[in-house]
Amino acid sequence: MPPKILVVDDDRHTRILLDRLLARAAAVSLATDGAEARRLFAADDYNLVLMDQCLPDANGIELLREFRARRPRQVGILMTGFADVRDAVAAVREGLFDYLTKPFDDLEALEAVIGKALELDRAYREIDGLRARLTTCAGMPAVIGQSxxxxxxxxxxxxxxxxxxxxxxxxxxxxxxxxxxxxxxxxxxxxxxxxxxxxxxxxxxxxxxxxxxxxxxxxxxxxxxxxxxxxxxxxxxxxxxxxxxxxxxxxxxxxxxxxxxxxxxxxxxxxxxxxxxxxxxxxxxxxxxxxxxxxxxxxxxxxxxxxxxxxxxxRERQEDIVPLAMHFLEHYNAKFGKSCGPLTPAAVLALESCRWEGNVRELQHCIERAVALHAGGPIDRLHLFPAGEHVEQAAPAAAAALGYQDARAEFERDYLRRLLDGAGGNVSEAARVSGIPRQNLYVRMKRWGIVTEK
Ligand SMILES: Nc1ncnc2c1ncn2[C@@H]1O[C@H](COP(=O)(O)OP(=O)(O)OP(=O)(O)O)[C@@H](O)[C@H]1O
Ligand SMILES: [Mg+2]
Known part of the structure; x- marks a missing residue:
């Protein structure tokens, strides 16, 4: 079954573009405003919601929040004009999957972000399916693995x-x-x-x-x-x-x-x-x-x-890392009586692209520590990999004057800029050097406005 995607945007061109782009591999539903989006959302189960930030009758962030309250596993992407990026970043921290800036000038990067979001949805559904099966066969250990x-x-x-x-x-x-x-x-x-x-x-x-x-x-x-x-x-x-x-x-x-x-x-x-x-x-x-x-x-x-x-x-089954992490997240939430999560896009990205040296037990400990030390809410990359050494090493004086999140963003921007310089402006080379998959890297560079036209 092709995934179902709900596109909510009052701009006709964006709707047409996304419809054309996605219809090959997905069942696309289109809504032009908040009211229509609510109607469609209530009537179906979507793998992904692509939401414009400014709708004539609604605020996209709030609407996604509303959808998530009704379906906590809903994966969403916020589409935003460049001017609204600050709000979008805040929303991402809340656990919305990702955001895209309009207009879309790089369709490949757009597809990559959508592909990742659909993967996240698949992982959520796999875990839920597993849980359903588990409740029916008591005593069966939950062995996660889709690789x-x-x-x-x-x-x-x-x-x-x-x-x-x-x-x-x-x-x-x-x-x-x-x-x-x-x-x-x-x-x-x-x-x-x-x-x-x-x-x-x-x-x-x-x-x-x-x-x-x-x-x-x-x-x-x-x-x-x-x-x-x-x-x-x-x-x-x-x-x-x-x-x-x-x-x-x-x-x-x-x-x-x-x-x-x-x-x-x-x-x-x-x-x-x-x-x-x-x-x-x-x-x-x-x-x-x-x-x-x-x-x-x-x-x-x-x-x-x-x-x-x-x-x-x-390390021979990188695909299992995120589903395992989600599984352990649930386990330790239940064990410690907490509600940490979901994993933010940055955390998912870090897990996917890191060179994981340990095995499942080490991953389990990593998640256990994150849940134990975190009061609640989305789990970000730094909750998983808290060394913080990057932030501290990069411009310590400046970092101290900023909030933690901002300092981290500062670091990422600075790192990516230098990475690209070092690679002579070649994104593929930068990907090779950093070990970050090229498409992810491209999306991130684009997010910070670093990337040069291809
Ligand atoms: N595929 C999996 N799905 C869910 N949990 C897993 C999976 N693989 C391992 N775990 C969990 O990871 C931890 C380590 O796994 P386990 O104890 O089975 O490893 P092991 O190979 O027996 O290690 P050792 O050689 O040290 O005894 C356990 O808590 C286990 O429940
Ligand atoms: Mg053992």
């Missing part, structure tokens, strides 16, 4: 979850191996049976052994009473062994025997007990390399790596 890399992983997980095969999850720290293991459990036929999880790297060998095998009364000093181990407790369910590469050679061979025989004996007992669990393992070091280095048993490796799922690092 091709994550789609592949989720497809693999869906395929193997229902089978009883052993699954090995490989991936860097914080890529989501834990949550993937829980998802496999939740999607398996064993979902209503126990899910037990132990970190093999976190315990001394003897403790891990007694935790897994259980023990009889008096098996060792301190064994005051008999205790069932995880092999027993996970019967008919799933057992998740995290950091499997850290398991000692001795336990590796005991585990291999348990997997071969489907039986084990408690410590201090000679009586074999049957058990039927499905094993899920995780490692952040490639296990085959551990085998080659002689640190992990090859025969055990082939037992547990029946299906290997590789969790891609976040």
């Amino acid at each position: 091709p890399a994550m789609e592949r992983v989720l497809g693999q997980i869906r395929q193997v979850a229902g089978l009883d095969t052993t699954v090995l999850l490989e991936g860097e720290s914080g890529t989501g191996k834990d949550i993937a293991a829980k998802l496999i459990h939740a999607l398996s036929a064993r979902a209503d049976k126990p899910f037990l999880e132990v970190n093999c790297g976190g315990l001394p060998e003897s403790l891990l052994e007694s935790l897994l095998f259980g023990y009889e009364k008096g098996a060792f000093t301190g064994a005051g009473q008999a205790n069932a181990g995880y092999f027993e407790k996970a019967h008919e369910g799933n057992l998740f062994l995290d950091e499997i590469a850290d398991m000692s050679p001795k336990l590796q061979s005991s585990l291999l025997r348990v997997l071969q025989d489907h039986s084990f004996t408690r410590i201090g007992s000679t009586q074999p007990r049957k058990t039927d669990f499905r094993l899920i393992c995780a490692t952040n070091r490639p296990l085959l390399a551990e085998v080659k280095a002689g640190r992990f048993r090859e025969d055990l490796y082939y037992r547990i790596a029946v299906v290997t799922v590789r969790m891609p690092p976040l």
Whole structure:
């Protein structure tokens, strides 16, 4: 289904231009004033509203605000004459998606901004869809991922979850191996049976052994009473062994025997007990390399790596960053009882264009910190990346005399101007140097009136 876009403008030329530009890929509705816009908005669900700031019977900013009050996820773009930019900037801070200055002299940049807005709408809808699905299947962890890399992983997980095969999850720290293991459990036929999880790297060998095998009364000093181990407790369910590469050679061979025989004996007992669990393992070091280095048993490796799922690092799925950030934003709002958000365009842009070195856990911490420290309202780039070093480094004396937001704007303008100078006026080169995608850069330079005609 093509996205639905509502264009509100009293200027006939703007309406015609936008209609022509957008009608190829979207269903466009046109309104000439506030009253008509209200009627159309009430009757349909729009992916995007393009709103003129000065309407004969309404103020565009207020009308967008009104729409947002009725539909908090409404993505809007304010179209404004150059003279009104100050109001527009204030509105953007309030969480309106973006603003465009009229007249539109660069259609490519215009399309880029609209494309971004539609992406934001898609991300919002994805999260909402997920939430709806979550409320219907309790206990299902919300695994966010719309990138091709994550789609592949989720497809693999869906395929193997229902089978009883052993699954090995490989991936860097914080890529989501834990949550993937829980998802496999939740999607398996064993979902209503126990899910037990132990970190093999976190315990001394003897403790891990007694935790897994259980023990009889008096098996060792301190064994005051008999205790069932995880092999027993996970019967008919799933057992998740995290950091499997850290398991000692001795336990590796005991585990291999348990997997071969489907039986084990408690410590201090000679009586074999049957058990039927499905094993899920995780490692952040490639296990085959551990085998080659002689640190992990090859025969055990082939037992547990029946299906290997590789969790891609976040830098290989840049598209997931914004949806994940929104997901964590909701999570921490609920947890801390706050209402922070939405992400401002600058924040979205920063997340999309940054070279994210960390994984999902680091992103989660970044959002947690932002929500914890923020009283409420839109989350801006500096709430996410608060170092502030840019602002302070650039013209400290001048910055001190300005408000924070203005100082930041000052910095951006100054930075972009110098960036473009350094690149000899070539926007593509400036994009390469700064790591900011060219179209985004162009829109931003245009916003500050820096950009030269192409
Ligand atoms: N795709 C995802 N959707 C939602 N939340 C995620 C996703 N991936 C990871 N998370 C969250 O990010 C955090 C880190 O993920 P997780 O603990 O699963 O990583 P891990 O690979 O097990 O890391 P480690 O190797 O350090 O144990 C968790 O809070 C998890 O819920
Ligand atoms: Mg983990």
